[in-house]
Amino acid sequence: MFSRLLGAMNALGTLWIFALMLLVNSDIVGREIFGAPVRGTTELLALSIVGIVFLQLGHTLMIGRMTRSDMVIEGLLLRRPRIGRLLQGIFHLLGAVFLALVFYGSIAPFQEAVEIGEYVGAAGDFTAPTWPIKLLILIGSAATCLQYLVLAGIDLRHVLSSETETAQ
Template identity: 50%
Template sequence: MTDHSRTTPPSAAHVGAADAYNRPLPWGLHWLVQGLNALGTLWIIALMLLINADIIGRTGFNAPVRGVTELVSLSIVGIVFLQLADTLRAGRFTRADVMLDWLKREHPVAAARLQALFHLTGGALMLVILWAAWGPLVESVRIREYVGALGDFMAPVWPVRLIMLVGLSVTALTFVLLAFDDLQRARWLAGRRAGGGDA
C-alpha cells in the first residue's frame, strides 16, 4: 500500500516544487477574492465606457461628461485594492526571486520557511496599513469629504476608502493563509527528507 502522506504535500498536491502560488484558498475566501477581482474588472470596463463617452461627447457634441477626471482618480485606487488579494494569490506581486529560486532547488525546506516569513511580513504590513486607513475613513464620513466642485459635480470619497479597507483585510487574510500553507509544506518536505525522500 502506498503512503500518500510521503508523496503528496498537504493542501498543495497540485503545486510543483518551483511554484509557490496559485494554491487553493478556503472555499469562501476563494470566491470572495475572485468576486472582488471580477468587480474590479467590471469597474475597469465601466471606466473605459465612461472615458469614451466623455471623448465622444466632448469632440462630437461639445458636451463633455461631468466628473470624469474625479471619477477616474477615485476609481484607480478602488480597482487596485479590489484586485490586490487575487494579485497575491496568483503570484503577481513584484519581488526578486533569484535567491528564492536557488533555495527551492537546493534547500526546499528553507525556501518554504522563507516564503512563510515573507507572507507573514506581508500580512503584518497589510494590518498596519489597515489600521492607518481606518481613521481617514471615519473622518471622511464625518466631514462628508467629496471630490469635484459644488454646483458642478460632487462624488463622496468614503466608498473608495471603505473599498480600501475591504481589500486590505482580504489581502492580509490571504497572506496569513499562504504562510500557513508554506509552513505545512516545509513540514511535509522535512518529513519526506527524514524518511529518505528527495526533498
C-alpha cells in the same frame, strides 16, 4: 470560499475597468462632437484607480501574480526547498503585517470621510463621496492580509512536513 470572495472582488474590479473605459470614451465623444465633456470624469478616474487596485490585490496575490523578485527564492525552492519555504513564509508574514498596517492606518481616514461627508469635485458642478473608496481600501487590505496569512500557513506546513519526513 475565501478564494471565491477574492475572485468575485477581482471580477468586480474588471467590470469597473470596463465601465471606466465607457466613461472615458463618452467623455472624449462628448468633448469632440458635442463640445461638452462628461462632468466628473477626472475625479471618478482618480478615485476608481485606487478602488480597483484594492479590489484586485488579494486575487493577484492568490494566483501568484504579485510583483516581486523571485531570483533568490526560486533558486532556494529548487535546491533547498525547506529553507526556500521558510524564507517565503517569512516574506508572506511580512506582507500580512504590511497590509494589516495599511488596514489600521485606513480606519481613521474612512471614519473621517463618513463623518464630515468628504467628497471630490466642485460643489455645484460635480461631487462624489470618498468614503466608498476608503471602504474598499479597508476591505481590500484586510482580504490581502488574510491571503498572505493563508500563504504563510501553506509555507509553514511545508517546512514542518519536510522536517517530519527528514526525522523519519
